[in-house]
Amino acid sequence: MALDRIIEPWSALLDAGREDGRLVREANEGPGPPQLADPPAELHPDVLAALARIGIEQLYTHQREAVYAAWAGPTMFTTGTASGKSMCFNLPTLDVLCRDARARALYLYPTKALAQDQARALAAFGLSKRVRPAIYDGDTPRQARAQIRKSANVVLSNPDMLHVGILPNHAAWADLFSNLAVVVIDEAHVYRGVFGSHVANVLRRLRRIAAAYGTEPRFLLASATIANPIELAERLTGLQDVRLIDRDGSPAPRRRIAVWNPPLTDEALGLRRSALAEAAELLAGLVREGARSICFMKSRKGVEVLSRLVKLELQESDPQLAELVVPYRAGYTPQQRRELEARLTAGELRAVITTDALELGIDIGELDAAVVVTFPGTVASLRQMWGRAGRRGRGLAVYVAGEDALDQFFCRHPEDFLDRPVEAAILDHESQLIYRAHLLCAAHEGPLAGDDAEFLGPRWEAHAEQLQSAGVLRRRPGPGASGDGREAAAGLSAGVYVPRRPDGYPAAEVSLRSASAESFAIVDVSSGELLGSTEAARAHSTVHGGAIYMHLGRSYEVRELDLERRRALVTPFDGDWYTQPKRQTDTEIVRLLDRRETLGVTLSFGEVSVTDTVLAYQRRRLADHAQVDLVALELPPTSFSTQALWFELATAERPAGEPAQLIPLEALLGALHATEHAQIAVLPLIAMCDRWDIGGLSTNFHPQTGAPTIFLYDGHPGGIGIARTAFARFEELCEDARRLIAECPCASGCPSCVQSPKCGNLNEPLSKAGALLLLEQLLAAPAEPALTAPL
Ligand SMILES: [Zn+2]
Ligand SMILES: [Zn+2]
Numbered sequence: 001m002a003l004d005r006i007i008e009p010w011s012a013l014l015d016a017g018r019e020d021g022r023l024v025r026e027a028n029e030g031p032g033p034p035q036l037a038d039p040p041a042e043l044h045p046d047v048l049a050a051l052a053r054i055g056i057e058q059l060y061t062h063q064r065e066a067v068y069a070a071w072a073g074p075t076m077f078t079t080g081t082a083s084g085k086s087m088c089f090n091l092p093t094l095d096v097l098c099r100d101a102r103a104r105a106l107y108l109y110p111t112k113a114l115a116q117d118q119a120r121a122l123a124a125f126g127l128s129k130r131v132r133p134a135i136y137d138g139d140t141p142r143q144a145r146a147q148i149r150k151s152a153n154v155v156l157s158n159p160d161m162l163h164v165g166i167l168p169n170h171a172a173w174a175d176l177f178s179n180l181a182v183v184v185i186d187e188a189h190v191y192r193g194v195f196g197s198h199v200a201n202v203l204r205r206l207r208r209i210a211a212a213y214g215t216e217p218r219f220l221l222a223s224a225t226i227a228n229p230i231e232l233a234e235r236l237t238g239l240q241d242v243r244l245i246d247r248d249g250s251p252a253p254r255r256r257i258a259v260w261n262p263p264l265t266d267e268a269l270g271l272r273r274s275a276l277a278e279a280a281e282l283l284a285g286l287v288r289e290g291a292r293s294i295c296f297m298k299s300r301k302g303v304e305v306l307s308r309l310v311k312l313e314l315q316e317s318d319p320q321l322a323e324l325v326v327p328y329r330a331g332y333t334p335q336q337r338r339e340l341e342a343r344l345t346a347g348e349l350r351a352v353i354t355t356d357a358l359e360l361g362i363d364i365g366e367l368d369a370a371v372v373v374t375f376p377g378t379v380a381s382l383r384q385m386w387g388r389a390g391r392r393g394r395g396l397a398v399y400v401a402g403e404d405a406l407d408q409f410f411c412r413h414p415e416d417f418l419d420r421p422v423e424a425a426i427l428d429h430e431s432q433l434i435y436r437a438h439l440l441c442a443a444h445e446g447p448l449a450g451d452d453a454e455f456l457g458p459r460w461e462a463h464a465e466q467l468q469s470a471g472v473l474r475r476r477p478g479p480g481a482s483g484d485g486r487e488a489a490a491g492l493s494a495g496v497y498v499p500r501r502p503d504g505y506p507a508a509e510v511s512l513r514s515a516s517a518e519s520f521a522i523v524d525v526s527s528g529e530l531l532g533s534t535e536a537a538r539a540h541s542t543v544h545g546g547a548i549y550m551h552l553g554r555s556y557e558v559r560e561l562d563l564e565r566r567r568a569l570v571t572p573f574d575g576d577w578y579t580q581p582k583r584q585t586d587t588e589i590v591r592l593l594d595r596r597e598t599l600g601v602t603l604s605f606g607e608v609s610v611t612d613t614v615l616a617y618q619r620r621r622l623a624d625h626a627q628v629d630l631v632a633l634e635l636p637p638t639s640f641s642t643q644a645l646w647f648e649l650a651t652a653e654r655p656a657g658e659p660a661q662l663i664p665l666e667a668l669l670g671a672l673h674a675t676e677h678a679q680i681a682v683l684p685l686i687a688m689c690d691r692w693d694i695g696g697l698s699t700n701f702h703p704q705t706g707a708p709t710i711f712l713y714d715g716h717p718g719g720i721g722i723a724r725t726a727f728a729r730f731e732e733l734c735e736d737a738r739r740l741i742a743e744c745p746c747a748s749g750c751p752s753c754v755q756s757p758k759c760g761n762l763n764e765p766l767s768k769a770g771a772l773l774l775l776e777q778l779l780a781a782p783a784e785p786a787l788t789a790p791l
Contacts, residue, residue: 009290009291010289010396013289017260027256028254028256029255029257030251030253030255034249035060036249039051040064043067043091044094046098046130047125047127053126062246074242075220075243075244076188076229077089077220077245079249082390083249086118089184090125092220094127097131097153097154103179104179106183107156108157108159115157118133118156136155138160155176159198159512164507164510167507170213177213178215181215188222188232189223189224191236191425193426196235198510203236204429204457205441205445207237221242224384227423228424229246230242253393253394254390255396257397257418260278261400262401268746269746269750276373277309279295279373280309283371287310287325288318288321292344292369293351293370294344294367294369294371295373296370296385297353297355298355299550300355301554302355302373303327303353306353324348326351326352366389368396369396370389370396371398374404375399375406403752404681405678405681405752406684409736409740424688428719429457431515433717434515434718434720437517441507442456444505447476447498448473473497473499474497475495515717522567523567531570534568537639537640543561544561544635545559545561546619546633547581548573548577557572576623577621579619580620581617582615585613585695587697588608588611589606589704589705590609590641591606593606598784599778599783600777600781601648601781603647603727605643606644610639613637618762642716642723644711645724645730646710647709648709663774671767672774673767674754674771675774677756677759678741687722689722691756692715692758694722695712695714696710712726738772738775738779740753741775753768
């Protein structure tokens with residue numbers, strides 16, 4: 001291969017992988033020269049002077065374009081990691097603040113640490129007379145809050161604080177809202193799924209309150225690369241005609257991309273050498289060759305294990321090098337983190353192994369190599385992690401595949417993952433439970449009236465009527481309405497909706513991180529700490545007694561699930577097993593919303609009610625997934641309503657088509673079940689989500705359809721658009737699932753194709769061959785593209 005022959009610290013490692021086939025794909029990115037331009041001359045002289053003072057004479061072209069775009073209208077910036085994205089929104093913001101001493105800006109970050117980084121970046125401009133940033137989040141001391149409200153002209157916060165602390169108390173923030181000129185939403189790709197659906201509502205409430213104070217702030221958003229940046233910006237803010245700045249003028253480092261697949265140890269069973277062992281060897285090699293490396297793992301447990309393995313690997317040959325490898329986990333104090341970051345940047349450390357705590361843009365500078373172990377869930381975050389590699393213009397970006405279906409799919413189709421547009425971020429701000437919760441919050445912030453359609457959407461009245469029937473809102477005649485019928489004739493504009501309990505505080509009952517207000521608290525009884533909460537609909541399957549529960553990468557064992565008081569009592573866990581619940585699931589079709597004929601089946605989309613009974617749980621060994629035992633549980637059924645797609649297959653009694661007839665009846669259920677698993681495994685390729693966000697059910701007879709049926713449903717109450725997207729792009733879903741199964745080298749199904757780590761039937765029965773036959777037959781039938789646009 002005519003790639004460069006410069007000897008890099010990783011050349012020998014790659015040669016070895018190329019030789020034995022573990023290196024399944026390599027590519028070169030960059031280098032590209034920087035494209036520079038002068039800062040816009042129209043910027044306020046103080047901003048221009050500040051740029052000169054910090055040594056920036058020229059901007060990258062996208063930064064200059066960003067300023068003009070931001071002046072013209074709402075804008076989304078999606079250039080690469082380390083391309084100076086924050087300059088894109090900082091320059092226009094600083095310009096406004098320098099021109100108007102009363103102007104205020106609000107910056108929203110998904111995490112506190114990122115807000116702190118940005119506050120430092122703003123301070124570095126040295127415009128302290130005109131620019132007064134302050135962080136306002138849960139950690140801000142009470143006594144400092146009033147001062148911040150009064151004097152800060154850049155408030156850095158997070159959506160949770162905006163939702164529960166700032167909007168409900170807008171009167172105390174009157175100065176901010178009356179002068180709010182700019183709202184910056186950084187890391188916008190994080191706001192997808194349930195979280196995104198909530199944040200979209202919070203931002204609509206923000207626009208509504210700002211309007212009440214007479215302002216219409218300019219929204220500036222920044223995101224990692226995703227397939228649908230403008231759509232995401234528009235869905236999040238409710239604004240239209242958002243501009244996009246995506247042509248990157250920053251110099252791309254020359255980066256070698258390597259996709260690494262651990263070797264098969266048992267082809268028939270689909271077993272491979274573990275990704276951990278493989279990564280340990282690679283990292284030890286990089287450390288020996290002097291490369292500064294960062295390695296990303298999904299769990300804290302994984303961070304510990306891998307650190308140990310790398311040190312072991314080094315201790316034999318180079319004990320002094322073993323000391324230069326450190327694990328880095330969340331839970332450090334800010335000072336410990338800074339110290340570690342400084343040692344890493346200075347080159348005193350060779351390798352740091354971490355969870356994605358570092359993923360979101362914290363400035364540790366660039367390193368020689370970035371190694372990502374197992375697929376992090378989205379190509380967007382993989383690319384962001386890879387973006388760490390490229391110190392001194394050259395770097396190595398490695399992905400070590402795990403055994404999961406998507407990991408192996410990518411190893412067989414690296415081009416799909418390196419070249420195809422990355423996933424679309426999906427959210428649904430009108431998801432009923434979420435929308436209505438925020439409508440109630442909005443009513444508390446100010447009576448709902450006719451002109452609210454601009455912010456809350458055209459269907460808000462229908463939702464408000466429902467909340468009135470439910471007894472939480474009440475209609476009050478508006479000023480000028482006498483209640484003699486003129487009110488009705490004039491429509492709602494003559495009256496308003498107000499909360500039935502004006503002294504309530506509904507925002508406090510809505511968590512932006514879960515779809516339903518009904519939740520179970522998770523309490524660590526060893527420390528008394530409240531770890532978080534889980535949706536009630538998921539509590540029985542995730543935190544039943546005896547369950548091993550993962551929270552922020554750490555494992556806990558559930559001591560007791562207290563149904564009465566809605567809480568799970570847990571203790572830290574470091575045993576060597578995990579648990580998988582055995583469940584009985586039923587789906588009832590509640591409302592058909594859309595239907596089409598395609599691939600020889602009737603494909604439907606609608607509302608379903610999912611009823612789950614957790615019957616037992618299985619304990620399995622971490623090392624080899626072998627079953628330890630099966631423990632019975634006695635839990636009542638739970639149900640929730642959500643959105644689903646389903647498709648019916650023809651049967652001998654209903655000879656509309658062929659598929660079911662050709663698959664022997666005894667194999668039918670296994671074929672349906674394996675098809676369902678494969679479709680769930682590849683759905684994240686279409687919609688940016690996790691397989692844990694999706695549920696499925698397959699049956700050879702569903703009482704409502706009267707036929708063999710497969711259901712795929714949104715795992716969160718109300719649904720957040722995943723099933724709708726899958727409905728619209730069903731043909732792709734079937735083709736990806738077929739490829740996943742057909743190309744897996746295993747004999748009869750393995751974790752890399754049809755087995756699922758979350759199957760409620762513990763992967764019984766499954767027929768890999770039957771599913772392949774079924775999908776091939778579907779794909780042989782004519783496709784009728786969807787008319788409905790994907791959400
Ligand atoms: Zn397989
Ligand atoms: Zn299953």
